[in-house]
Amino acid sequence: MATASKPISNAAQERFDLRGKVVVITGGGKGIGKIYAREFAHAGAKVVAADIDGEGAEAVAREIAAEGYEAIGLRVDISDAAAVEVMAKTALEKFGVIDVLINNASLMSVLPRRDWMEIPVEEWDRVMDVNLRGMFLCCQAVAPAMKARKYGKIVNISSSRVWEGTPLRLHYTTSKAGVVGFTRALSRELGPHGITVNSVSPGATLSETQVASSSGNYLATRVEGRAIERAQVPEDLVGAVMFLSTQASDFMTGQTINVDGGKAMH
Ligand SMILES: NC(=O)c1ccc[n+]([C@@H]2O[C@H](COP(=O)([O-])OP(=O)(O)OC[C@H]3O[C@@H](n4cnc5c(N)ncnc54)[C@H](O)[C@@H]3O)[C@@H](O)[C@H]2O)c1
Structure with missing residues (x-):
């Protein structure tokens, strides 16, 4: 027999509320970042989609606006x-x-x-420039405004490759391990200012760009060994990223949540 449902308490609602929050998403023009942009907007956030692919970022913002939500798209390296x-x-x-x-x-x-041994040193440097220096610069750019309000949430995207030691993109795996150390140390610098800094490490995920750059064989092997043995899609990451963006995670900082269907038990 169905029971009458009681309204959710205000406190419970506030804890996970993203309505009106301003969320800057780098790489928001395509791939997984595009899904974050859309899902945060659907949750009521005002989204800034920033991407080196400026057209992609603007297209994402236009799509969101056409649905009646708020977003802007910016070209940013x-x-x-x-x-x-x-x-x-x-x-x-x-x-x-x-x-x-x-x-x-x-x-x-x-x-x-x-x-x-075949990675050109210029490519190694560019990966570090984008994946680590880029993250550092973005944090430096937003921190003063967050500090002024004594509140802010930073979510850094790492990769489950770090726990698995996945080879063949050594510079990429190394940079994503750097994200974990960066997250830990920055959380101590920003904790006194009421700002949390956490990280999410996705498993191999069928983003549009990942699918385009990988063979079917490669993607199939990434599923093996998962407790939940199915392909990972961008939407699988949204819950963890949103949790780290809301009040619900205000006493959690310096941490990395692994979202890979239970392959690496970090
Ligand atoms: N897809 C996966 O299997 C997977 C697994 C683990 C971690 N991740 C991480 O999740 C995030 C999103 O993954 P994805 O699959 O969408 O990857 P992706 O490579 O398609 O996306 C990266 C995005 O960053 C943008 N970008 C690249 N260089 C930039 C720069 N200099 N300035 C601004 N934007 C730039 C790209 O245009 C793109 O929109 C990345 O951090 C990735 O490392 C992905």
Whole structure:
């Protein structure tokens, strides 16, 4: 027999509430970042989709706006300090505050999988420039506005490759291990300012870009060994990223949540 449902208490609702929150998502123009942008907007957040693919970012913002939600799309190379400053300034001018920064942009799907001895040093440097310096610059750019309000949420995207030691993109795996150390140390720097810094490590995920750059064989092998033995899709990551973006995670910082269907038991 159905029981009458009681309304959810205000406290419970507030804890997970993203309505009106301003969320900057780097790499928000395609792949998994595009799904974050859409899902955060659907949850009532005001989204800044920032991507080196400016057309992609603008298209994402247009789609979101066409559905009646709020978003802007910006072209930003996160490894360029001046461009990142403009990103933060534009977000603040448009929406007044920055509540959440999701450091999702990285060089991944564009990198060939190859033996580590064949990685050109220029490619190694570019991966570090985008995946680590870019994250550092984005945090530096938004921190003053978060500090001023004594509140903010930073979510850095790592990779389950770090727990597995996945080879063939050695520079990429190394950079994503750097994200974990960066997250831990920055959480101690920003904790006194009421800002949490956490990380999510996705398993191999069928983002549009990952699918385009991988063979079916490769993707099939990434499913083996998971407790939940199915392909991972971008939507599987949204819950963990949203949790780390809300009040519900305010006493949790410096942590990395692994979302890979239970392959690496981090
Ligand atoms: N797809 C996966 O299997 C997987 C697994 C683990 C971790 N991740 C991580 O999740 C995130 C999203 O993954 P994805 O599959 O969408 O990857 P992706 O490589 O397609 O996406 C990265 C995004 O970052 C943008 N970008 C690249 N360089 C940039 C720069 N200099 N400035 C601004 N934007 C830039 C790209 O245009 C793209 O939109 C990445 O951090 C990736 O490393 C993905």
